[in-house]
Amino acid sequence: MDASLFTSMLFATVVAGTPLIIVALGLLVNEKAGVLNLGAEGMMAMGAVAAFAVTHESGNPWLGVAAGVGAGMAMAAIFGVLALTLMANQVASGLALAIFGVGLAAFVGKPYEAVALQAVPPIRIPFIADLPLIGEALYNQQALVYFSWALFWGLLWFLYRSRAGLVLRAVGESPASAHAIGYPVIRIRYLAVLFGGAMAGVGGAFLSVFYTPMWAEGMVAGRGWIALALVVFATWRPLRVMVGAYLFGGVMITQLFIQGSGLQIDFPSQLLSSLPYWATIVVLVAISRNRNTIRLNSPVSLGKPYRPDA
Amino acid sequence: MPILPPLTPPQPSAAAPARLVLQGIGKVYPTVVANDDIGLTVRAGEIRAILGENGAGKSTLMKIIYGVTRPSSGRMFWEGEEVQVESPAHARSLGIGMVFQHFSLFETLTVVENVALALPGKPALDALAQRIVEVSARYGLPVDPRRHIHALSVGERQRVEIVRCLLQDPRLLIMDEPTSVLTPQAVRKLFETLRRLADEGCSILYISHKLDEIRELCHTATVLRGGRVTGECIPAQETPASMARLMIGKELPRCEHDAPQAGGEVRLRLAGLSHASDDPFGTDLRDLHLDVHAGEIVGIAGVSGNGQQELLRVISGEEPLAERFPVQICGVEAGRLSPGRRRRLGMAFVPEERLGRGAVPTMSLADNALLTAAHSQGMVTAGFLRFERARAFARRCIDDFNVKCGGPAAAAKSLSGGNLQKFIVGREILQAPRLLVCAQPTWGVDVGAAAFIRQQIIDLRNRGCAVLVISEELDELFEICDRIAVIAKGRLSPVRAAGDTSIEDIGVWMSGLWPGAGDTADAPLAMETPHA
Numbered sequence: 001m002d003a004s005l006f007t008s009m010l011f012a013t014v015v016a017g018t019p020l021i022i023v024a025l026g027l028l029v030n031e032k033a034g035v036l037n038l039g040a041e042g043m044m045a046m047g048a049v050a051a052f053a054v055t056h057e058s059g060n061p062w063l064g065v066a067a068g069v070g071a072g073m074a075m076a077a078i079f080g081v082l083a084l085t086l087m088a089n090q091v092a093s094g095l096a097l098a099i100f101g102v103g104l105a106a107f108v109g110k111p112y113e114a115v116a117l118q119a120v121p122p123i124r125i126p127f128i129a130d131l132p133l134i135g136e137a138l139y140n141q142q143a144l145v146y147f148s149w150a151l152f153w154g155l156l157w158f159l160y161r162s163r164a165g166l167v168l169r170a171v172g173e174s175p176a177s178a179h180a181i182g183y184p185v186i187r188i189r190y191l192a193v194l195f196g197g198a199m200a201g202v203g204g205a206f207l208s209v210f211y212t213p214m215w216a217e218g219m220v221a222g223r224g225w226i227a228l229a230l231v232v233f234a235t236w237r238p239l240r241v242m243v244g245a246y247l248f249g250g251v252m253i254t255q256l257f258i259q260g261s262g263l264q265i266d267f268p269s270q271l272l273s274s275l276p277y278w279a280t281i282v283v284l285v286a287i288s289r290n291r292n293t294i295r296l297n298s299p300v301s302l303g304k305p306y307r308p309d310a
Numbered sequence: 311m312p313i314l315p316p317l318t319p320p321q322p323s324a325a326a327p328a329r330l331v332l333q334g335i336g337k338v339y340p341t342v343v344a345n346d347d348i349g350l351t352v353r354a355g356e357i358r359a360i361l362g363e364n365g366a367g368k369s370t371l372m373k374i375i376y377g378v379t380r381p382s383s384g385r386m387f388w389e390g391e392e393v394q395v396e397s398p399a400h401a402r403s404l405g406i407g408m409v410f411q412h413f414s415l416f417e418t419l420t421v422v423e424n425v426a427l428a429l430p431g432k433p434a435l436d437a438l439a440q441r442i443v444e445v446s447a448r449y450g451l452p453v454d455p456r457r458h459i460h461a462l463s464v465g466e467r468q469r470v471e472i473v474r475c476l477l478q479d480p481r482l483l484i485m486d487e488p489t490s491v492l493t494p495q496a497v498r499k500l501f502e503t504l505r506r507l508a509d510e511g512c513s514i515l516y517i518s519h520k521l522d523e524i525r526e527l528c529h530t531a532t533v534l535r536g537g538r539v540t541g542e543c544i545p546a547q548e549t550p551a552s553m554a555r556l557m558i559g560k561e562l563p564r565c566e567h568d569a570p571q572a573g574g575e576v577r578l579r580l581a582g583l584s585h586a587s588d589d590p591f592g593t594d595l596r597d598l599h600l601d602v603h604a605g606e607i608v609g610i611a612g613v614s615g616n617g618q619q620e621l622l623r624v625i626s627g628e629e630p631l632a633e634r635f636p637v638q639i640c641g642v643e644a645g646r647l648s649p650g651r652r653r654r655l656g657m658a659f660v661p662e663e664r665l666g667r668g669a670v671p672t673m674s675l676a677d678n679a680l681l682t683a684a685h686s687q688g689m690v691t692a693g694f695l696r697f698e699r700a701r702a703f704a705r706r707c708i709d710d711f712n713v714k715c716g717g718p719a720a721a722a723k724s725l726s727g728g729n730l731q732k733f734i735v736g737r738e739i740l741q742a743p744r745l746l747v748c749a750q751p752t753w754g755v756d757v758g759a760a761a762f763i764r765q766q767i768i769d770l771r772n773r774g775c776a777v778l779v780i781s782e783e784l785d786e787l788f789e790i791c792d793r794i795a796v797i798a799k800g801r802l803s804p805v806r807a808a809g810d811t812s813i814e815d816i817g818v819w820m821s822g823l824w825p826g827a828g829d830t831a832d833a834p835l836a837m838e839t840p841h842a
Contacts, residue, residue: 178416
């Protein structure tokens with residue numbers, strides 16, 4: 001493989017992995033608080049369409065990202081009212097949110113279907129972007145790529161070094177105990193759900209404003225579901241989420257290159273297209289087989305509604 | 311048992327107001343009045359027992375004091391000033407600490423993280439770890455702040471709970487049935503700690519239904535029945551029987567226990583049973599040998615977490631073995647049989663967890679009866695369920711075992727713990743098993759119901775059934791068992807006739823130190839043992 005091909009594949013891998021990282025890390029916080037929100041696909045779709053519309057009308061992609069955050073949080077708030085205040089089943093509410101979000105996004109996005117945005121230029125980090133092979137791929141990227149890295153480090157610090165993160169993990173493990181020693185379980189869960197929605201919105205905005213600067217119905221293409229699976233198979237650990245997301249991106253890009261290269265290989269293209277999905281899951285399942293890791297990291301109360309007795 | 315020094319009553323100073331006064335406290339839930347017009351006074355340095363059966367309203371009252379729930383009526387005074395405790399955090403800021411019956415620790419977090427969660431402000435973890443070591447050394451409660459909770463024994467967990475409270479410098483400490491999981495020696499250490507706290511001026515509210523403990527520890531006692539205060543007493547001047555009368559309103563029934571019939575056939579044999587637990591925090595069973603004969607009750611004592619759960623799962627068939635011979639039920643090598651097949655050999659089983667293992671919470675009592683009694687009671691014909699038989703059988707369990715409930719159609723989770731336990735024990739006993747295996751048959755059940763369940767188990771033995779009881783309550787084992795063994799660190803001690811041993815000996819054995827234990831006594835999971 002020649003050097004420029006490697007660099008461009010690495011570049012594309014990072015870009016493809018970024019929305020997954022952002023969304024999955026948001027969901028990780030969400031689930032660490034014990035709330036399972038399956039509506040990621042819908043929140044991403046709404047984030048994508050809101051970001052696209054606002055960017056198109058205002059010409060400012062950052063206003064677009066803000067709109068994506070707002071849309072994601074609004075969707076998450078609907079889920080919060082259903083699942084946290086009204087104690088509805090989290091799985092059912094989340095599925096409903098996913099279907100509702102995808103449908104609503106298609107509806108409000110109709111006027112924008114044939115519109116294109118101007119590509120947002122990448123941000124080049126001086127000096128390190130000149131590194132051979134990796135410089136161009138890693139340090140001449142969209143701002144949201146750098147954001148995903150900052151999010152990762154910030155989350156590591158938040159979850160394992162800060163008191164707020166400790167409280168969050170406590171709520172996810174045993175809401176009854178957390179309530180008994182005096183923490184506002186429902187409020188903390190709301191904040192976690194809203195954070196999950198905000199990150200799903202950013203992920204959607206990345207897709208429609210930066211990744212492919214256009215809007216098309218169904219453009220989220222199952223990334224919300226993959227992000228949800230990533231969190232579980234990564235046993236709720238941020239580093240593994242990161243690895244899994246880049247793995248998915250890498251396999252996706254590799255198979256696209258193979259399909260686009262015109263190589264005459266005797267392999268059905270449908271199977272190649274499905275490769276990223278099952279390769280990611282197989283690898284993550286293989287590395288997460290340790291029961292100890294699962295037991296120490298999985299939020300015990302995940303998906304169980306909690307009603308404090310008054 | 312070594313006796314603590316006699317109680318010195320706290321010195322009430324006439325000028326200082328009482329630490330806590332409750333007046334007319336009431337709490338009404340939609341279907342039940344949990345507390346009704348309760349008055350209570352606790353002075354500085356006083357250890358006051360709150361006595362009562364299950365459902366008498368003890369826990370509700372404590373939750374009100376600690377701010378977990380709000381009272382429907384009544385007034386509360388803290389050191390002379392009227393307060394309304396809004397939340398547990400508020401209670402802690404007043405100086406009220408609570409050690410819960412069901413631990414409120416977070417298993418995947420470390421000791422120091424658990425403590426930090428309960429303290430106000432944002433203590434630095436390193437400094438806090440140092441304080442934990444200091445406080446635990448001062449009160450003789452050794453804990454290692456860096457360890458994860460899930461790796462600790464129940465005794466150690468309780469120490470963490472207590473240390474967590476002590477770090478808040480409480481002036482009132484509420485303890486909800488703290489001794490249910492401790493060895494006798496550990497109970498003794500706990501009492502010394504509590505006495506010391508009281509001498510330093512801390513008031514203690516101590517909830518228990520172990521009457522002899524209350525006589526030994528507490529200055530005063532308030533008795534609750536049906537949500538009302540029915541009496542006050544000075545425990546040292548009462549007998550356990552007289553306090554039980556105050557508590558349940560009538561004489562406590564005594565178990566009748568004749569000598570066992572000798573020479574019954576072997577109904578359960580463990581022949582060199584070894585099993586590696588697949589749970590990373592479980593205990594491996596190592597070379598267990600035991601015979602249980604028809605017409606006798608054999609008890610297995612031990613601090614929980616020493617292999618009881620694993621042993622129960624292996625005997626019940628939830629965890630099938632690779633080999634047939636290590637578990638023999640009624641003469642059949644049953645190591646690889648499923649739970650249902652083992653039941654058909656004549657085994658009945660009362661698991662430790664009532665909800666989830668012993669009964670399906672959301673299903674009716676009749677459906678729950680069907681789950682274990684379908685075959686023995688002919689509730690299935692040609693693959694079809696005969697619900698009228700299930701209902702009739704459930705009705706029999708309810709009537710014969712005095713289960714207070716809304717009938718066979720009531721959901722299992724709607725019953726109180728004691729009543730559900732009576733139903734489950736009844737369901738198993740009424741199937742006339744040849745072998746009954748039961749775990750903690752009276753855990754969390756009040757004295758009246760416990761005595762009833764024990765008598766039923768003894769009667770079953772007298773009808774020729776073999777019974778294996780696994781329990782942490784030594785008094786219970788000594789009351790009903792003919793022979794007793796101890797499980798520690800996954801190994802089983804020799805079996806002794808109950809009359810030839812004593813609670814003290816068994817207590818020592820529970821830390822793994824039985825004659826001939828040799829190298830097995832390396833690291834028993836008991837409270838006295840300093841951890842590695």
